[in-house]
Amino acid sequence: MLNRVEWIVILAVVVAGRGSLFGGEVVETNWPEYRGPHADGVSGASGLPIRWGEASNLKWKTPIPGRGYSTPVIWGRQVWMTTAIEPSEDSSGDPMQLLAVCVGRDSGEVIRVVRVFDVDKPVNIHELNSHASPSPVIEPGRVYVHFGTYGTAAIDTTTGDVLWMRRDLTLNHSVGPGSSPVLYENLLIFNCDGRDTRYVIALDKRNGRTAWRTERSNDVSHKEPPMHKAFSTPILIRHGGEVQLVSTGAHAVMGYEPLTGREIWQIRYEGFSNVPRPIFGNGLIFVNTGYTKPQLMAIRPGGSGDVTDSHVAWTRKRTIPKKPSPLLVDGMIYQVTDNGIATCIEAKNGETVWEGRLEGEYTASPLYADGRVYYFNHDGKTTVVRAGGEFEVLAENRLDGDFMASPAVSGRALFLRTKTHLCRVEAVPNP
Numbered sequence: 223m224l225n226r227v228e229w230i231v232i233l234a235v236v237v238a239g240r241g242s243l244f245g246g247e248v249v250e251t252n253w254p255e256y257r258g259p260h261a262d263g264v265s266g267a268s269g270l271p272i273r274w275g276e277a278s279n280l281k282w283k284t285p286i287p288g289r290g291y292s293t294p295v296i297w298g299r300q301v302w303m304t305t306a307i308e309p310s311e312d313s314s315g316d317p318m319q320l321l322a323v324c325v326g327r328d329s330g331e332v333i334r335v336v337r338v339f340d341v342d343k344p345v346n347i348h349e350l351n352s353h354a355s356p357s358p359v360i361e362p363g364r365v366y367v368h369f370g371t372y373g374t375a376a377i378d379t380t381t382g383d384v385l386w387m388r389r390d391l392t393l394n395h396s397v398g399p400g401s402s403p404v405l406y407e408n409l410l411i412f413n414c415d416g417r418d419t420r421y422v423i424a425l426d427k428r429n430g431r432t433a434w435r436t437e438r439s440n441d442v443s444h445k446e447p448p449m450h451k452a453f454s455t456p457i458l459i460r461h462g463g464e465v466q467l468v469s470t471g472a473h474a475v476m477g478y479e480p481l482t483g484r485e486i487w488q489i490r491y492e493g494f495s496n497v498p499r500p501i502f503g504n505g506l507i508f509v510n511t512g513y514t515k516p517q518l519m520a521i522r523p524g525g526s527g528d529v530t531d532s533h534v535a536w537t538r539k540r541t542i543p544k545k546p547s548p549l550l551v552d553g554m555i556y557q558v559t560d561n562g563i564a565t566c567i568e569a570k571n572g573e574t575v576w577e578g579r580l581e582g583e584y585t586a587s588p589l590y591a592d593g594r595v596y597y598f599n600h601d602g603k604t605t606v607v608r609a610g611g612e613f614e615v616l617a618e619n620r621l622d623g624d625f626m627a628s629p630a631v632s633g634r635a636l637f638l639r640t641k642t643h644l645c646r647v648e649a650v651p652n653p
Contacts, residue, residue: 250265250266250267250631250632251296251298251632251633252296252297252298252360252632253294253295253296253631253632253637254295254297254359254360254361254405255295255357255358255359255360255404255405256292256293256295256357256359256402256455256499256628257293257499257547257587257628258630258631261404261457261458261499261501262457262499262501262503262549262550263547263549263587263588263589263590263628264549264550264591265589265590265591265592265631266591267591267592267631267633267634268591268592268634269592269634269649270591270592270594270631270634270635270636270649271634271636271647271648272594272606272616272617272649273617274619274621274647275619275620275621276620276621276622278650279647279648279649279650280621280645280646280647281330281635281646281647281648282329282330282645282646283330283621283643283644283645283646284325284330284331284332284643284644284645285642285643286305286323286325286639286642286643286644287305287307287321287323287335288305288306288307288308288319288321288354289305289306289307289308289352289353289354289641290303290304290305290306290352290353290354290355290627291351291352291354291355291585291626291639292304292305292354292355292356292357292358292402292627293357293627293628293629293630293639294325294627294630294637294639294644295357295358295359295360295365295630296327296360296630296632296637297360297361297362297365297379298327298362299326299327299328300324300325300326300327300333300360300379301324301325301326301327301630301632301637301644302322302323302324302325302358302360302365302367302379303322303323303325303357303358303627303639303644304320304321304322304323304338304354304356304357304358304367304369305320305321305323305354306318306319306321306344306352306353306354306369307319307321308344308353315342317340317341317342318340318341318342318344318353319339319340319341320337320338320339320340320341320353320354320369320372320373321335321336321337321338321354322335322336322338322358322365322367322375322377323335323336324336324379324382325644327632327637327646330644330646334382336377336382336384338369338373338375338377338384338387339372339373339375339387339389341353341372344372345395345398346397347397347398348397348398350545350585350626351397351398351399351400352398352626353369353372353398353399355398355399355400356368356400356401356402356403356412357402357455357627357628358402358403359402359403359404359405359410360379361405363378363379363380364376364377364378364379364385364427365377365379366403366405366410366427368399368401368402368403368412369399370393370395370398370399370400370401371391371392371393371394371395371399371416372389372399373387373388373389373391374387374388374391374403374410374412374425374430375387375388375430376410376427376430386429386430387430388425388430391414391423393414393415393416393417393418393419394416394417394418394419394447394451395416395417395451395453396416396417396447396448396451399453400454400497401413401414401415401452401453401454401455402455403455404455404456404457404458405427406424406465406467406480406481407480407481408426408427408428408433409424409425409426409427409433409480409481410424410425410426410427411423411424411425411456411467411480412455412456413452413454413455413456413469413470413471415450415451415452415453415471415472416450416451417447417448417450417451418447418450420437420438420442420450420471420472421435421436421437421438422435422436422438422456422467422469422476422478422483423435423436424480424483433483434482434483435483436478436483436484436485438471438472438474438476439476439485439488440471440473440474440476440488440490442472442473445472445473445494448494449472449473449494449495450472450494451472451494451495452470452471452472452494452495452496452512453495453496453497454469454470454471454496454497454498454499454500454510454512455499456468456469456470456499456500457499457500457501457502458480459502459507459523461523461524462523462524464479465480466478466479466480466486466523467479467480468500468502468507468509468523470496470498470499470500470509470510470512471496472493472494472495472496472512473490473491473492473493473494474488474489474490474491475488475489475491475500475507475509475519475521476488477523486526487524487525487526487527487528487529487533488527488528488529488530489509489519489521489528489529489530489533489534490528490530491511491517491519491530492511492515493510493511493512493513493515493516493517494512494513495512495513495544496510496511496512496513497510497512497544497545497547498510498543498544498545498546498547498548498587499547501547501548501549501550501555502523502550503550503569504550504553504569504570505522505523506520506521506522506523506569507520507521507522507523508520508521508548508550508555508569509521510542510543510544510547510548512544513544515539516542516543516544517537517538517539517542518537518538518542518548518555518557518572519534519536519537520534520535520536520537520569520572521533521534521535522534522535536571536572537572538567538572541557541559541563541565541574541577542557542559543557543558543559543560543584544559544560545560545584545585546558546559546560546584546585546586546587546588547587547588547628549589549590549595550569551590551609552609553568553569553570554566554567554568554569554575554609554610555567555568555569556588556590556595556609557588558580558584558597559584560583560584560585561583561584562579562580562581562582562583562584562599563577563578563579563580564577564578564579564580564595564597564605564607564613565577565578566611566613575611576611576612577613578607578613578615580597580599580605581601581603581605582600582601582603583599583600583601584597584598584599584600585600585625585626586598586599586625586626586627586628586629587628589628589629589631589636590609591631593608593609593610594606594607594608594609594616595607595608595609596629596636598625598628598629598638599625600624600625600626601620601624601625602620602621602622602623602624602625602640603618603619603620604618604619604620604621604625604638605617605618605619606618606619621640621645621647622640623640623641623642623643624640624641625638625639625640626639626641627639633648634648635647635648636648
């Protein structure tokens with residue numbers, strides 16, 4: 223039986239060819255984790271809308287309580303996300319509530335709200351963050367929610383019962399949580415990179431017990447504690463017949479054995495508070511080095527130990543985002559900086575193909591589908607650009623609300639989360 227990574231490889235091949243193993247249109251139903259079924263923001267779906275607004279191609283719009291920037295995840299007819307309800311100023315001693323919310327994919331109705339954790343004294347967060355920014359990960363029968371230092375839990379998607387929880391994996395995020403978990407075989411894996419402690423951990427997804435924990439090996443003792451933290455989500459790749467977990471941290475990226483946590487290799491750089499998720503393709507791993515001056519590094523997988531001097535293929539230092547993750551399609555990398563400079567660069571060498579100016583500020587990661595790149599700004603505007611060798615804007619769309627969460631796709635619909643609502647955007651067929 224093929225494991226999850228082998229299925230990802232097969233699906234990635236299908237997406238790269240923009241076709242189906244069986245011919246005809248590609249219809250992907252599930253969006254199981256942050257950045258989708260291939261962990262890279264690339265969707266194999268066709269027939270997604272190009273134009274929409276409050277009065278057109280908006281199938282439903284559902285209010286979501288509280289504040290949360292986690293990407294919606296989708297399995298079957300359920301859409302799950304996390305949110306935080308903070309106590310009002312006039313409340314006396316009420317805790318912050320951390321919730322998991324399930325919405326019907328077809329109806330838009332709120333099916334279930336699960337109160338997972340109460341937090342008596344939440345720490346301050348950055349104005350661009352939330353207490354519910356890590357995205358869930360979902361599989362048949364279970365959704366796993368993660369709130370950073372406040373806790374991690376597994377929820378039965380049929381009953382809403384909390385199957386297990388962990389509240390002992392505490393750390394000082396400084397400005398709120400960000401790293402999302404991933405699944406591999408029977409493991410739930412996530413980064414814990416705080417000002418005070420730095421490690422990667424795998425929990426047994428069946429019961430929440432620790433399977434392994436590996437401390438970050440690079441020395442950051444000469445750095446100030448705010449420069450110890452990171453917020454990136456790891457990826458799983460296959461190289462040389464072996465699966466590796468690629469995990470970006472403060473001042474280094476590491477490759478680990480996902481079943482044991484053994485560090486295989488690392489590459490050093492200057493950078494921290496890393497947010498973008500790495501991507502893998504064209505024989506290279508692409509890693510964003512984070513604040514304060516982000517760079518994009520192309521890394522050859524393989525080797526052992528410190529491979530900084532031998533495995534960096536190229537480094538790009540200009541027009542690199544601090545928060546949105548990149549896309550890799552047909553040998554081209556598409557990015558948007560936090561202040562709206564969209565770029566297309568060649569994956570083989572990092573050279574510029576085109577640059578274009580987009581309106582607004584950006585945190586959400588872009589989406590690729592059916593020859594188009596979708597960019598989502600803080601003011602609810604989506605700019606649709608044709609993928610390829612020239613900068614060509616196909617459409618500009620706006621919804622009421624702010625986009626901080628990255629998008630999800632199911633079938634021929636976009637699921638877009640604003641600060642206040644979850645929206646299903648879908649082209650209305652001609653009569």
